[in-house]
Amino acid sequence: MSDQLFAQSSKPLPPPLPSREVSGVVKDEKGETVIGALVVLKSAVDTLRGATNEDGVFVFKDVKKAAFNVTVSSIGSVTFVKKYLNSDVAKKIVLDPITLKTETNLLNEVKINGTPSVTYKTDTVEYRASDYKVRANATLDELVKKMEGMEVGSDGSLVHQGENVVKAKLNGKEFAGGSISQALKNLPADIVEKIQIVDDYGEQAARTGIKTGLPQKILNITTKPDRSVGITGRTTDQYGNNGRFNTQISVQRIDANQVISVIGNAKSTVDGIGGGNPGTTKTGSPSISYRDQWSKKIQVNTSYSYWFSNNNSVNTQYGFNNTSLGPSYFSQHGGNESKSHGQNMHFQMDFQMDSLNFLQLNPSFGTSASSNSNNYTRDQIDNFRDSTGTSLFQHRLSNGTGYSSNENKNYGINALYVHLFRKPKRNISITLNASHSDSQADGGSNKLYKYFADSTQNVHLRDSTIDVLTTRNNKNSSFSGTATYTEPLAEFSLLELRAELSQSNNNARSIQSELDTATGKLVERPDLSNIYNFSTTQSRYTANYRYDGKKVNLSIGATAIDYKLVGTKVDNNTFQNAGTSRTNFKIIPAFRFSYAWSRTQRIQLNYNGANIDPEFQQIQPFTDRSNPNNIIVGNPNLDPGFNHAINGSYNNYIANSRFNISLSAYANFYTNKITTNTLNIRTILTAAHDSIPPANGNPGIPAAAATYKNINEVHFINLGGSHSYGGGYGISKQLDDRRYNISLNGSINYDYSTAMSNNILYHNTAWRFDDRFGPRINPNDNIEINPYVGYNLTRTFTTSPKGYSSLYQTTKLAIDGRMYFLKTYQVNYSASKNFVSGIQNATNPFVVNVGFQKEFLEKRNLVLTFDVFDLLHQNSFIRQDVTADGGITNTISSTLSRYFMVGLRLNLQKWGGRPQRNGKNMQRRGDGSFIYN
Numbered sequence: 001m002s003d004q005l006f007a008q009s010s011k012p013l014p015p016p017l018p019s020r021e022v023s024g025v026v027k028d029e030k031g032e033t034v035i036g037a038l039v040v041l042k043s044a045v046d047t048l049r050g051a052t053n054e055d056g057v058f059v060f061k062d063v064k065k066a067a068f069n070v071t072v073s074s075i076g077s078v079t080f081v082k083k084y085l086n087s088d089v090a091k092k093i094v095l096d097p098i099t100l101k102t103e104t105n106l107l108n109e110v111k112i113n114g115t116p117s118v119t120y121k122t123d124t125v126e127y128r129a130s131d132y133k134v135r136a137n138a139t140l141d142e143l144v145k146k147m148e149g150m151e152v153g154s155d156g157s158l159v160h161q162g163e164n165v166v167k168a169k170l171n172g173k174e175f176a177g178g179s180i181s182q183a184l185k186n187l188p189a190d191i192v193e194k195i196q197i198v199d200d201y202g203e204q205a206a207r208t209g210i211k212t213g214l215p216q217k218i219l220n221i222t223t224k225p226d227r228s229v230g231i232t233g234r235t236t237d238q239y240g241n242n243g244r245f246n247t248q249i250s251v252q253r254i255d256a257n258q259v260i261s262v263i264g265n266a267k268s269t270v271d272g273i274g275g276g277n278p279g280t281t282k283t284g285s286p287s288i289s290y291r292d293q294w295s296k297k298i299q300v301n302t303s304y305s306y307w308f309s310n311n312n313s314v315n316t317q318y319g320f321n322n323t324s325l326g327p328s329y330f331s332q333h334g335g336n337e338s339k340s341h342g343q344n345m346h347f348q349m350d351f352q353m354d355s356l357n358f359l360q361l362n363p364s365f366g367t368s369a370s371s372n373s374n375n376y377t378r379d380q381i382d383n384f385r386d387s388t389g390t391s392l393f394q395h396r397l398s399n400g401t402g403y404s405s406n407e408n409k410n411y412g413i414n415a416l417y418v419h420l421f422r423k424p425k426r427n428i429s430i431t432l433n434a435s436h437s438d439s440q441a442d443g444g445s446n447k448l449y450k451y452f453a454d455s456t457q458n459v460h461l462r463d464s465t466i467d468v469l470t471t472r473n474n475k476n477s478s479f480s481g482t483a484t485y486t487e488p489l490a491e492f493s494l495l496e497l498r499a500e501l502s503q504s505n506n507n508a509r510s511i512q513s514e515l516d517t518a519t520g521k522l523v524e525r526p527d528l529s530n531i532y533n534f535s536t537t538q539s540r541y542t543a544n545y546r547y548d549g550k551k552v553n554l555s556i557g558a559t560a561i562d563y564k565l566v567g568t569k570v571d572n573n574t575f576q577n578a579g580t581s582r583t584n585f586k587i588i589p590a591f592r593f594s595y596a597w598s599r600t601q602r603i604q605l606n607y608n609g610a611n612i613d614p615e616f617q618q619i620q621p622f623t624d625r626s627n628p629n630n631i632i633v634g635n636p637n638l639d640p641g642f643n644h645a646i647n648g649s650y651n652n653y654i655a656n657s658r659f660n661i662s663l664s665a666y667a668n669f670y671t672n673k674i675t676t677n678t679l680n681i682r683t684i685l686t687a688a689h690d691s692i693p694p695a696n697g698n699p700g701i702p703a704a705a706a707t708y709k710n711i712n713e714v715h716f717i718n719l720g721g722s723h724s725y726g727g728g729y730g731i732s733k734q735l736d737d738r739r740y741n742i743s744l745n746g747s748i749n750y751d752y753s754t755a756m757s758n759n760i761l762y763h764n765t766a767w768r769f770d771d772r773f774g775p776r777i778n779p780n781d782n783i784e785i786n787p788y789v790g791y792n793l794t795r796t797f798t799t800s801p802k803g804y805s806s807l808y809q810t811t812k813l814a815i816d817g818r819m820y821f822l823k824t825y826q827v828n829y830s831a832s833k834n835f836v837s838g839i840q841n842a843t844n845p846f847v848v849n850v851g852f853q854k855e856f857l858e859k860r861n862l863v864l865t866f867d868v869f870d871l872l873h874q875n876s877f878i879r880q881d882v883t884a885d886g887g888i889t890n891t892i893s894s895t896l897s898r899y900f901m902v903g904l905r906l907n908l909q910k911w912g913g914r915p916q917r918n919g920k921n922m923q924r925r926g927d928g929s930f931i932y933n
Contacts, residue, residue: 016066016088023059024095025923026052026072031225032130032193033057034074034100035119035599043068054121054599055926066090072098097921116655118148120602122553122594123199123215125149125160125651129192133738135781135820137861137907139234140221141184143192146741146776148653148660148732156181158219160197161649161662162728162747165217167200170259171228172220172927176289177303177344180219182263186234186250188909191227194928196220203360207418208429210484210496211555211592212542214608214645222928225921229255230911238865238903244268246901256915256922256930257293270869270897279313279336279893293932299350308341313893321887323680324757325384325392326802328887334376342368360416371405381455382710384680392682394710395452400466404443411436412478425488433480441472449629451685451709461707462686466628467515469522474508486546496544496557507533532620534567534580536613544590555592561585563611563640569620580619580636584611588644600655605648612641614674618716628711635716644669658734665727672718677756678885685709717756721763724751739778746771755885762800764886769793782821788814788832798886806888808838808880824855836878839890845874861907870897 022041026034033056041048043065052058066088072080077100086093117131132146141152151159158165158180168175168183176182199215200206231253238246248265266284287305294300314335320327346364353359377399384392412435420427447466453459480502487495510530513522544557563584568577588609596602617624620634647666653659688706692698726749733742749768754761770792777785790812797805816830828851836842851867875897881889915922915930922930 014089017091019062019064020066020088020091020093021059021061022063022068022093022095023057024070024098025056026058026074026098026100027056028077028100029102030130032128034077037072037074037077037100040071041068042071054119054126055924063093066093070095070098072100074100077102094923097923116600116653117658118653118655118660119599120596120651120653121599122596123201125197127195129189129195131738133778134189136190136859137863138189139185140187140189140192143189144184144195146738147195148743149662149730149745152184156184158184160217161730162664162745163217165197165219167216167218169218169220169927171222171257172925172929173257173259173291173299173301174289174303174348175221175259176261176263176287177305177346179287179305182250182287183219183221185248186263187221187252188232188234188907191223191232191254192221193224193227194222196222196927203416204418204429204431204482204484207358207416208427208484208486209494209546209548210429210486210498210544212498212500212540212590212608213610220927222924223254225914225924227254227911228915228930229913230909232910233908234906236903236905238867238901240899240901242899244270244899244901246903257291257299257932259289259291261287261289263287270875270899279311281309281311283307283309293930296932297352299352300348301350302345302347304343304345306341306343308339310337310339312337316892317889319888319890320804321883322757322798322800322803322885323384323678324760324762324801324803325386325680326382327804328380328382328384330378330380332376332378334374336372336374338370338372340368340370342366356420356422358416358418358420360414362414362416363412364414365411367407367409369405369407371403373401373403375399375401382680384710392680392708392710393454394708395455395457396709397450397452397457398447400445400447402443402445402447404441406439406441408437408439410438423488425486425494427484427486429482429484431480431482433478435478437474437476439472439474441474442470443472444469451707453707468525469513469515471511471513472509474506476504476506478502478504489545492547492549494546494548496542496546496555498540498542498544500540500542501538503535503537505533505535530569530620530624532567532569534565537564538562538611542590551596553592553594555590557590558587559590559609560587561609561611565614565619565640567619582619582637582639584640586611586642600653601651603648603650606646608645610643610645612643612670612674614638614640614716618674631711631713633713633715638674638716639672639718641673641718642671644671658738660730660732662730663727664729666725668724670722671720673720673722673754675717675719675722675753675755676884677715677717677759679713679715679758681711681713682708683711719754719756719761722753724749726750739780741776743774743776744772753884757800757885760801762798762803764800764884765797766882767793767795777817783817783819785817786815788812788816790814794880794882796882796886796888800886803886804888806838806880806882809836811835824860826853826855827851828853834877839878839880841892842878843876843892845876846872847875848872863905863907864903865905866900866902868898868900870899873898 026037028034035052035054035056037052039050039052039058041060041063045064046068048060048063050058050060066086067084069081069083080098080100084095117128119126127147129143132143134142134146144150144158145152149161165180167178168180170183198218198220200218201211201213201215205211231251233251236246236248246267246269250263251261253260264286268280268282270280285305285307287303289303291301316333318331320329344366346362348360348362351359380396382392382394386392412433415432416429418427418429445466445468449464451461453461480500482498482500485497489495512525512529514525516523539562540559542557542559544555547554565582568579589607591607594602594604617632618634619636619638623634624632645666645668647664649662649664651662685707689704691703692701694700726747728745728747730745734740747770751766752763754763756762772788772790774786774788792810794808812832812834814832818826818828820826829849831846831848833844833846835844848871849867849869850871851865854864856862856864877893879891881891883889917932924930
């Protein structure tokens with residue numbers, strides 16, 4: 001009986017597998033991954049050798065025995081040897097992390113590290129955070145500033161090797177809605193293991209390998225293993241004179257793939273210190289984000305943010321606009337108040353249905369509203385003469401007020417499906433996108449124009465007024481879909497197929513109303529109003545051959561682009577419809593290439609081609625006279641423009657010398673570029689009349705000739721020949737264990753653009769040079785000195801008859817730094833002096849900011865702050881901008897920016913060790929995300 005019970009309760013064991021996959025990760029005693037470690041796996045029938053990759057991971061396939069020995073060796077470390085006994089029915093075996101201990105018999109002065117500080121992977125530049133020293137309680141921006149090629153702005157912006165970084169991720173997923181400034185200013189520096197700058201082509205490209213278009217620069221922060229479970233918080237409260245305040249709070253709860261973040265700030269500050277936009281601004285932006293792995297198959301990532309801004313400014317502008325008849329000089333002074341607020345929400349769900357199928361859903365919603373009111377006075381003189389020498393002089397003085405308000409709401413959804421076939425590297429993917437936006441804009445202007453006979457205001461010719469109200473509504477619905485397929489051809493080569501279809505439908509109404517002086521009521525002006533709708537449809541079909549080698553990555557093929565634009569406009573005078581239709585077809589090459597000599601040296605070269613769509617106002621078959629001094633004439637025969645873009649880069653980090661060099665270059669060639677032909681038209685201001693003799697006590701009126709005024713009539717045309725070139729460089733060298741960092745970077749850009757004025761073809765050229773030298777000096781842990789020298793030159797030329805060239809130069813000398821003393825005290829400072837030439841009435845301000853801090857508590861995480869801004873009260877800057885016609889606009893900003901602030905800052909952290917699941921430490925992917933086994 002007992003034998004029967006035993007037979008019923010026991011089950012036969014499954015037979016052992018003939019082979020299995022064995023993987024693991026190698027780290028040093030600090031928990032950092034070791035690259036290039038030699039790994040040997042031996043058993044009775046196996047002898048396999050390999051090395052750890054850029055993430056410290058090794059993988060052996062086709063291991064025949066489940067019992068084996070593993071030996072790991074790396075320069076400067078004790079050799080690791082261990083015997084493993086595993087289940088022989090497991091298809092995949094993941095070993096516990098292997099830790100290499102430092103070799104103890106090395107000479108003290110010899111420092112050997114198997115991993116360089118900077119490594120270049122495909123589409124990724126990676127920095128090892130532990131090699132960059134910052135003080136306790138530092139934020140992420142203080143760490144990133146020390147890394148090669150990084151530039152952090154005072155507004156929280158980030159530039160890497162001359163390109164803007166647009167989105168932030170934490171362990172591979174968006175953080176705080178992707179806000180760069182929120183990540184830099186709120187995350188603690190001491191939780192960071194690696195900083196990655198990624199060329200991101202989108203989720204579809206990341207999962208299929210098929211890359212199209214130009215990538216976005218993404219900042220990805222990976223946390224240390226022992227800083228991946230815990231909570232961190234920071235709060236700042238500062239108040240000062242003249243209503244200045246700065247309040248910030250941030251809390252992050254991290255548990256492996258779960259991140260809960262609450263961030264809020266509100267401040268009243270002065271823009272314009274250092275040459276930014278003028279005025280005083282109140283801003284706020286509370287946000288909350290939540291990311292979690294609900295199960296082995298489901299991950300979610302969602303965020304909600306609200307923001308508001310209120311800016312008041314006064315500015316003065318002067319300069320000239322180029323025409324083929326000569327320059328038109330102007331000066332303008334005015335004030336402006338702008339308010340805005342909005343909210344954004346998105347929810348992303350990743351569903352890993354099984355090992356072969358993946359689905360992602362991403363709905364989003366947003367609203368925004370803004371209002372603007374302004375007043376201005378503008379003095380403009382046109383001292384023209386036509387080809388016969390006849391004077392076209394005009395002196396016009398205008399002043400008035402204007403206001404506008406805008407409301408917008410948008411919503412949409414994106415879906416991505418990826419299927420992996422059992423044959424390696426074969427996959428198919430489908431994306432579907434749908435979005436809708438609805439915007440409402442109301443505005444009005446009340447302008448008075450006065451015309452004078454000469455450059456003075458002594459001889460008045462005539463007044464004219466414009467009092468117009470405008471109501472605009474625009475609705476846009478967009479749909480797109482993409483399908484990709486990859487087929488492996490050999491071990492390293494693949495065939496890529498991609499098809500993309502997109503459609504955008506627009507419905508727009510612009511209703512103009514004018515004040516009837518006789519009745520005092522608003523009367524609609526059908527001749528000034530516009531009602532139209534249009535749609536654009538574009539399809540792209542791409543076939544590529546791709547080679548993914550160990551050092552070479554190559555993609556070459558062709559793309560066919562079919563483009564169509566269809567629209568209808570209502571003529572409000574005749575109430576008849578007029579339509580337009582444009583089609584265009586192109587076949588362009590597709591090319592990407594990269595070569596990596598090593599993980600610290602690479603070169604990349606890419607080509608991308610894209611249509612530049614015309615706006616419907618540019619192709620409408622009617623004339624827009626809503627501004628009688630600037631008439632817009634549509635061109636229904638306008639073709640879309642096209643841009644051929646080529647860009648390349650070279651990066652080399654010499655680890656032993658701690659020397660980094662980065663070079664980049666680009667070229668753009670435009671065909672059928674959409675530009676303008678601006679006509680200066682002379683119209684009658686006052687009619688000529690004969691003399692009226694005196695009669696019946698009337699003194700009579702002497703005869704007078706007709707007077708005229710100048711108006712602009714803008715026509716849209718296609719022109720070829722426009723192109724641009726440019727390049728950038730970055731060189732840095734670290735000395736004495738990174739206590740001294742020498743950094744030199746800059747760029748050169750050349751732009752050649754064609755246009756027409758009064759039917760005369762001309763071109764504008766612009767040269768821009770920008771060079772910066774900014775060493776960082778830290779002779780000891782208590783002193784930071786960061787001097788800076790910057791030089792910027794802009795040189796413009798034009799072939800427009802009687803057009804002017806310009807030369808604008810700025811040299812900036814600056815220094816900032818900190819000094820620590822008596823362990824808990826700090827003095828910080830910054831000073832900058834600008835030298836501007838090439839501009840009349842240029843100012844050379846000297847702006848000085850100073851601050852003091854005192855740390856309290858055992859961990860020094862409570863800080864008293866006192867700061868004084870613009871100590872010498874010299875924040876008066878001038879900025880020069882070059883207009884499309886080669887003209888010059890100079891803007892002077894002078895802001896009352898001298899104020900002080902006093903406050904407290906508190907930093908709190910608590911950590912609970914490494915993430916674990918089922919009693920084992922969780923393994924990680926290269927982007928820092930944890931593998932949920």
